[in-house]
Amino acid sequence: MSDRQVVLVTGASVGLGLAIARRLLHEQRKQNLHLVLTARAGSLHRFGEQGIVERDDVWIRPLDITDAEQRVCIVNEIASTLGGVDVLINNAGVVYRSCVEHVTEPERLHQMNINFRSPIELTRCVLPGMRQKRRGKIINISSVGGMMAMPTMSVYSASKFALEGASEALYYEVKPWNVSVTLVQPGFMRSDAFEKVPYTTLSADASDDHQNPYHEHYHHMEQFIAKAMHRALATPDSVALKVIRVMRRRSPPLRVYGSLDAVLFSALRRVLPRRFYNWFLYRNLPHVRRWGKR
Numbered sequence: 001m002s003d004r005q006v007v008l009v010t011g012a013s014v015g016l017g018l019a020i021a022r023r024l025l026h027e028q029r030k031q032n033l034h035l036v037l038t039a040r041a042g043s044l045h046r047f048g049e050q051g052i053v054e055r056d057d058v059w060i061r062p063l064d065i066t067d068a069e070q071r072v073c074i075v076n077e078i079a080s081t082l083g084g085v086d087v088l089i090n091n092a093g094v095v096y097r098s099c100v101e102h103v104t105e106p107e108r109l110h111q112m113n114i115n116f117r118s119p120i121e122l123t124r125c126v127l128p129g130m131r132q133k134r135r136g137k138i139i140n141i142s143s144v145g146g147m148m149a150m151p152t153m154s155v156y157s158a159s160k161f162a163l164e165g166a167s168e169a170l171y172y173e174v175k176p177w178n179v180s181v182t183l184v185q186p187g188f189m190r191s192d193a194f195e196k197v198p199y200t201t202l203s204a205d206a207s208d209d210h211q212n213p214y215h216e217h218y219h220h221m222e223q224f225i226a227k228a229m230h231r232a233l234a235t236p237d238s239v240a241l242k243v244i245r246v247m248r249r250r251s252p253p254l255r256v257y258g259s260l261d262a263v264l265f266s267a268l269r270r271v272l273p274r275r276f277y278n279w280f281l282y283r284n285l286p287h288v289r290r291w292g293k294r
């Protein structure tokens with residue numbers, strides 16, 4: 001069996017995905033890797049802008065993970081030309097900022113589609129090949145939002161909790177074929193990703209309208225998250241390094257913390273008695289005494 005590993009990355013043209021792509025390109029000097037870097041068709045130009053160009057062992061392909069035809073097409077092309085995917089890195093994801101009351105059904109389904117349903121569908125496409133070869137690695141980029149929920153992040157947390165649950169079940173299901181499943185859980189990453197966070201129609205209105213009952217929720221959470229991301233020790237590159245380390249391990253664990261704050265949040269959740277944990281978190285929400293005054 002060839003020692004070459006075929007690595008497929010989603011959402012690789014920006015943010016954490018781009019940092020993973022860069023690390024993988026560097027890793028190619030040490031390991032025999034064939035990279036398939038993907039992005040939505042409209043974002044492909046970013047690779048060239050970043051100096052990442054297609055060559056024999058680096059493919060650049062369009063992939064909207066929500067498009068079933070594109071998912072099947074890319075996995076088939078890799079199977080017929082390269083013998084299948086050895087490592088799948090499900091990185092693409094979006095973060096809607098919204099309270100539960102402000103997410104409509106289509107918006108909820110859209111968020112779940114990108115962060116949960118589509119990565120699982122893509123995983124389903126690559127699994128038969130991995131089982132046949134009796135080797136493979138699925139690396140799903142989760143989040144601290146997949147271990148604890150924060151106000152105004154309800155639907156994001158729902159999508160990452162769902163990804164965590166399905167990945168945990170899959171970990172046991174495919175272990176007999178030597179296929180590993182790992183959830184990388186970053187906390188806050190120092191980046192400007194928060195500036196791109198979309199609001200739902202209703203949460204955008206509430207965030208702008210000072211008279212809206214939820215205005216303080218959005219206002220203070222937005223400032224808190226922006227500050228946390230500016231001050232975060234973790235960067236997309238430091239999280240990307242964790243992903244590379246998972247790839248290098250013969251038998252990676254189910255969960256890997258992506259940053260120090262993820263270790264801390266996880267410890268809080270495990271160590272504190274449940275009631276105290278929820279009370280503690282609530283009391284420490286930014287300016288929570290002003291919430292709900294309108």
Ligand SMILES: NC(=O)c1ccc[n+]([C@@H]2O[C@H](COP(=O)([O-])OP(=O)(O)OC[C@H]3O[C@@H](n4cnc5c(N)ncnc54)[C@H](OP(=O)(O)O)[C@@H]3O)[C@@H](O)[C@H]2O)c1
Nearest residue numbers: 011015016040043064065091092093143186187188189193
């Ligand atoms: N930023 C953080 O602090 C943080 C913390 C914890 C976890 N994470 C997770 O890390 C991952 C990457 O996030 P990031 O911070 O790098 O965010 P980002 O800079 O906003 O990048 C998101 C990526 O997902 C892609 N994407 C969105 N919808 C897609 C679709 N339908 N099909 C294919 N690609 C799609 C985007 O492509 P386009 O450029 O084409 O839109 C982009 O490449 C996500 O799973 C996120 O949940 C991030």
